[in-house]
Structures are given as structure tokens and as C-alpha cells.
Amino acid sequence: MSKEHTPYVEEVRSIIEQIYKRTTHSYVEYYVDVPSMAENRLELLYLFLLEQGMTKERASIFCTATGLVQLGLDMHENVENQYEHSLSAERNRQLTVLAGDYYSSRYYNLLAETGEIEAIQVLSGAIQRVNEAKMKLYIAGRDSRSLSDEEYWELRNAIDTGLYVAIVEKYADSDDRRRLWVDLMKETAKVESVIGEWEQIKWQEQVPFGFARFLLQKPGATLAQVLSGVEMKAMEMIGMCEQMVRSLPAETRNVLASITARYSHRVNRLKRVIEEM
Numbered sequence: 001m002s003k004e005h006t007p008y009v010e011e012v013r014s015i016i017e018q019i020y021k022r023t024t025h026s027y028v029e030y031y032v033d034v035p036s037m038a039e040n041r042l043e044l045l046y047l048f049l050l051e052q053g054m055t056k057e058r059a060s061i062f063c064t065a066t067g068l069v070q071l072g073l074d075m076h077e078n079v080e081n082q083y084e085h086s087l088s089a090e091r092n093r094q095l096t097v098l099a100g101d102y103y104s105s106r107y108y109n110l111l112a113e114t115g116e117i118e119a120i121q122v123l124s125g126a127i128q129r130v131n132e133a134k135m136k137l138y139i140a141g142r143d144s145r146s147l148s149d150e151e152y153w154e155l156r157n158a159i160d161t162g163l164y165v166a167i168v169e170k171y172a173d174s175d176d177r178r179r180l181w182v183d184l185m186k187e188t189a190k191v192e193s194v195i196g197e198w199e200q201i202k203w204q205e206q207v208p209f210g211f212a213r214f215l216l217q218k219p220g221a222t223l224a225q226v227l228s229g230v231e232m233k234a235m236e237m238i239g240m241c242e243q244m245v246r247s248l249p250a251e252t253r254n255v256l257a258s259i260t261a262r263y264s265h266r267v268n269r270l271k272r273v274i275e276e277m
Helices: 009-023 026-031 039-051 056-077 087-113 117-142 149-171 175-203 210-216 223-245 250-276
Strands: none
Touching: 009 039, 009 056, 009 087, 039 056, 039 149, 039 175, 039 250, 056 087, 056 117, 056 149, 087 117, 117 149, 149 175, 175 223, 175 250, 223 250
């Protein structure tokens, strides 16, 4: 996790620790790679809830529940449709599905225990919409159907931010705040997605996926063009986030400035490594 500090970074890290404590299972962890948490999105969600007047205790419950669902959904996204037909591969695939179900179920238990019935309904609806977006994106890829940039990002955003946006839309106290926080969630998630792809393609030499694979499907596209396109998109989105920072209240501005600084640091580090190769 990032070493940069915002006023709430330690509180968010404590929330993340609680999420992992609620999902730790040695047998599962032996066979399955547990996804990392979307720390920046949780930090924004936590700040939003506090801004809406929630106590820190209640905001922590909402963030923990949302993080548990996200962990389950991310786990399911790691399930391979094509895999080696061996006992270990089959066990990994089965446990990945079961672990995702287990993680997701923990949110229901937490919210039911604390009487947050409305939040259960909000997240349940969001889970359905996220899974619908995943299927639309999967079917488009399977059928080699060309999507526009707007169509791709609409689906990708629904997958990455659907849970957080659902909470914002339900609990925002005005239309202006709702629009602001939804935009923040979506734009920062785009940045994180694009930079993450760029890092993995460059450093881990992975096959292009996500937005990179979407670009590669365009007629005549080369891998060099795709990498250039990913870099340009990352810088464009960082610029958009930095513009949004200037119009925010001081407290929110400081948090988002710290988040965009983390992104810029990752991009600059990646560029230095590439130059040295």
C-alpha cells in the first residue's frame, strides 16, 4: 500500500485490516491468490460518508461491507474459463468461486448484525448491476464485437465502481454532491485501471487485458500503439482528476490531491524503469 498519508489513511487501513480479518482462511489462501483492496476507492467512500454526517463507526461498517463485497466480486473475476486440466488447477478454480461467495456473504452478515438493512438492499442491487456489466463485457470479447471507447468505459466503470456509486447515489444529501462524488469515483477508478494495466504489461510482460486488449482489437493496432494509447489515457485521466481537485473544498481537495500524487508517482516510476531497459 501507498506510504503517502492523508488525514484518513490510517483509519482506512484499519478498515482494510478488518476486511482481511473477516475473510482470513488458511486453506483458501494456500490455493488461491486473494486480490488486493481498492484502497483509494475505500478512502474516497469513507470521506464521502463522513461528509454526509455519518459517525466514523457507521462509516467504517459501510466501508467494511463494501470492501467485502468488492473482494468477492474481484475473486470471481479471477476465475479462468480456460485452465489446465489437473487436480491442482481444478481445485484452484473451485476454491476461487467458493472464496468469492464466502467473502461476499460476509457483508450480509456484518450489515444484518448492525441493523443496516437498507444498506443490504443497496449493495444487493449493485452486485446485480456489476455482474450484468461483467457479462456484457465478456460477451463482447467472446464474440469479438467492437465497442466504442464510451461503451467500454461505461461497462468497466460499472464493474469497478458499481458498489461505491450505489452508496453515493443512495446517501448523498444533494444532487450536486451526488454528481461530484460519482464523478470522483469513476475518474479515479479509470486512472487506477489504466495504470495497473500499463504496469503489468510492461513489468510482468502479461498478455494485454482490459483497456489494452480493447485497443488491440481495433483493426491494424500493434502492441507498441496499444502501450502508447494506455500511457496517453493514463496521463489524460490524471489531468482530469487534477482539474477536479481545484474546485473542491479544502479537506476533500487534500485527499484527492494525495491520491492523484500516488498515480503520478507510479507513472513516473514506470517511465524511469522503461527508459533504463
